[in-house]
Amino acid sequence: MVIVAGHLIVDAAQRETYLAGCVSAVEQGRAAAGNLDFALSPDIVDPRRINIFERWESQAAVAAFRGAGVDDEQGAEILGASVSEFDTDTERALS
Template sequence: MVIVAGHLVVASDQREGYLAGCVRVVEQARSAPGCLDFSITADLVDPGRINIFERWETQADVEAFRGSGPSDDQGAAMLSASVVEYDVAGSRSLT
């Protein structure tokens, strides 16, 4: 399993527009082969932060889904980003 997690920072007055532009990406990811979970969400505390979380069955599934990355408009809106990919060897259910 592969987990992609982190956050982006945009100007707080641009966050809602940025998120609106991500709806189609989330829809596409969730219907992609191997996608177990995919979300791009507003942070509850920081008005400029956008949280990223993805869970994939395999690295090949992640790579097959990935395009060229954010659009030019989205890339220009990002003030900073910290997103990391993790290879997961095991898991335990907490529910």
């Protein structure tokens, strides 16, 4: 399993607009082969931060979906980012 987690920083006044522009990407991610979870959400403390969480069956599934990444217009709105991929072979259910 691969977990993609981290955050983006955008202008606080543009965060809701940025997230609204991501609806299609989230829908496509959730429908992609090998996707187990895909979410973008506004941070409850930092008005500039968008949290990212994705879970995939494999690195190949991530690569097949990711393609070229965000388009130029969305990319221009990102002021900062910290996103990483984590490989894991163990899962413990907490609920």
